[in-house]
Amino acid sequence: MYAVLTATPNGARIDVVDADGAAVDGSRSMRRLEIPAAVSELERASRPRWVWDSTARWYPELLRAGIRVDRCHDLRLCHTILRSSELTADSVLARAAAGEWDVPLDDVQPSTGPADSATLFDLLAVDSPPGEDEPGTAVADELRAQLAAVAGAEAPGRIRLLLAAESAGALSAAEMSFDGLPFDAAIHDRVLTELLGSRPRDGDRPERLEALADVVRRTLDSPDLHPDSPAELLRALRRAGVPATSTRQWELKSIDHPAIPPLLEYKKLSRLLSANGWTWMDTWIREGRFHPEYVPGGVVTGRWAAKGGGALQLPGQVRGAVVADPGWKLVVADAAQLEPRVLAALSGDDAMASAGRGKDLYQGLVDRGVVDTRASAKVAMLGAMYGATQGQAGRLMPRLAKAYPQAIGMVENAARAGEQGKQVTTRLGRSSPLPGEAWLAAQADARAEDAGDAARARARSAARDWGRFTRNFIVQGSAAEWALCWMAHLRSSLRELGGGPTGPHLVFFLHDEVMVHTPEATADAVRDAVHAAAAAAGRSLFGTFPVDFPVTTAIVDSYADAK
DNA sequence: GGCGGAGGCGCC
DNA sequence: AGGGCGCCTCCGCC
Incomplete structure (x- = not known):
């Protein structure tokens, strides 16, 4: 069941709709000050999937009112995915001209924290057009268009999972920004x-x-x-x-x-x-917490970005100041060799998957005689995924290709596609952008009859650059999907453990790493949940394909002690 | 003065 | 010697 939340001139309106997007029963309208109570009531009564134009616009204000929701569908983030996914390329949504849903939400971005005087709901009230449309129409229409695009996709289960994971990530991002990272x-x-x-x-x-x-x-x-x-x-x-x-x-x-x-x-x-x-x-740093703003979907590959304080670049020197509150612990978890494992599963490369089963994947390559040292294995694998052509990584490529033809063939194919200006797509259906005008112009120049050597060299170089991007895109993007699923599974386990500001809650996420701040009493349970969530994420993406996604966990007082 | 690219460096 | 970012300072430009 969906609960569609739409801003109206004086407040908001909630429409309850079924899985096809059809209205179920009477909608309700409310003044803006009544919104948190209305959301809270409906959340308690029926745990709907909240549908809104943007989590970043609605959720911080609800968090400030002490309300957390279970599930949502973030229309703006999902729209971005559906617009460019190869899986939904034939949909009405993807074929339509660019519209209001293609505009990034940069304005009316509320900052987090209790200190703000002008609330989001004030801003929304001012912004909302008096509108000839029925309130709620645009949001509900967009939901129906998205559901139709998913239903018509080649692999609806994958894209549906991607949209759910992206939206769950948006909830986590808002919650982490609100709760903050404990910092002394x-x-x-x-x-x-x-x-x-x-x-x-x-x-x-x-x-x-x-x-x-x-x-x-x-x-x-x-x-x-x-x-x-x-x-x-x-x-x-x-x-x-x-x-x-x-x-x-x-x-x-x-x-x-x-x-x-x-x-x-x-x-x-x-x-x-x-x-x-x-x-x-x-x-x-405010009152012992670092409050960066996470930006889900901020990177084309699906990774998060962050703004404010460089949250995703917190250097080692600073991590000692990230400490648990008295009586609390930090559970720091890191997915081991995530990207090569994702590549093994993506490509169905049993040999590579088995090299990582039950142990360090890089060491597995050494044990199988593919390379001599763990350091070489790492350089070679990263080189394969980034498109190295020279140096140590370049020299190791033939041995890697011989040992793991499926995995290496897959990234090579992705590179060839990019060089030809084609899209590539992640496991769950996020597709790469098409190259820009300058790129296309360079390729056209090189094909002209009077093209000089310089023009041809420029075009070739640009093509290879784009190929390295698409090569990496399928791996980085699929790894980001795994991480989103990991975090979503973990978030829901934490809620069962009493998650929220007074119980275990996520406080940090960094591509293949999560951190939970938890009362000491639940630290062991959190650690178990982290492992279980990783296994669940693997099944969500790759079903029964026999690939392991081991995570290392540490229960510590200080982030500096986690490694 | 403000703006934006470049150089540089932190993270994965 | 090779992918993805954000953000700082410097420096040339308007």
Whole structure:
């Protein structure tokens, strides 16, 4: 049963509809202040699947009112999937001209947290057009169009699962933004002070950083050097006889010169200061919680993005400040070698799947004599999925292709499709975008009769670039689907364990890693749920295909202790 | 002054 | 030596 929630000029309207999108019984309208109570009541009574234009627009306000829902259908996120999926390419929805549902929801984006004065419902009330349409029509129409697109798909079960997983992810994202990641500012301040020196007045360099800058200036004999300027720094290095062509870490690392060690140290600490220093802490940490905004579907492959505070790039140096509340624990879980396992299952490669069964997949490649060391196995596998052509990874490709022709053949096919400008599709039905105008123009130029060598080279290079993208897309995108299913299964187990702000709840998600903040008493149960959810995700995507998705779990007080 | 690309680097 | 991101500073441009 669906409960369709639509904004109206004075509040909202809820229409209850059946699985085909047909109205079941009378709808109800309410003023905006009455919305949370109405949602709560219907949720308790019948656990409907909430249908709304966007989880990011509706759910934060409900969370602030203390309401959590079980299931939803996020029309905007699902629309994006259905518009470009090869599985629904023939649907009315996919063939229609671009409309309001194709616009990303960037405006009227409420920030999380209790401090906001203007509520979402105020904004919605102002935004809602007086409308010649019946309230609710546009949202209900879109739902019907989406259900029709799914029903007419080649593999409706897959795309239906994808839409459910994407929508469940949107609920988790809003909940995690609202609940926040437990973060101890005092610990972070200690770490910063230890590494950088005590906190300076605004704009000044902390003393340790300034001291390092001085060492660099002295060693390079450039007393006025501003080390944050790449151009200035490169000139100074070359003047001192350092044969660098850029100021990148990986290039400088291999150069033997007394200025290099302090310079690398300076760059590392300078990065910490600018990305996760005191300013970052003041901006993003509130009452012991880090509240980033997760963006489900923010990456074309289906991975999440995040904005605000760089949540998905939290560096190792900072993770020690992520600590459980007293009497609580963090359950940190990581899916081991997720992408190669997904590739093995995607391609039905029994040999590769069996290499990872019951143990580390990379070690499995060594044990089977495919490569010599675990490090080589990892480089080779990543190279296969990213499209490496050179270096160690490139050299290992033939051995990998010989041992695992199905898996490697699958990524090769995806690359060929991309090079020809075709779409590729993940396990559950998310399809890659088509290349843009510039790409098509470059290919057309190269086919012209008077095409020069340069034009042909440009086109070939662009084609290969796009092929590497589509090659990676099927793996990264299918892995993202696995992770969404993992999180969705886990979320529902946590709800059964009393999940929510006072019980175990998700606080972090990073592509193949989740973190749950839980009262100590339920920590073991949470760990079991994490493992069970991983197994369930594997079955959801790949049925009975015999591939393992092992997860490593750690029950810790600090994120830094998880690895 | 604001804007946006480039250089650089953090995460997977 | 190869995919996906976000975000910081610098720097050239309007």
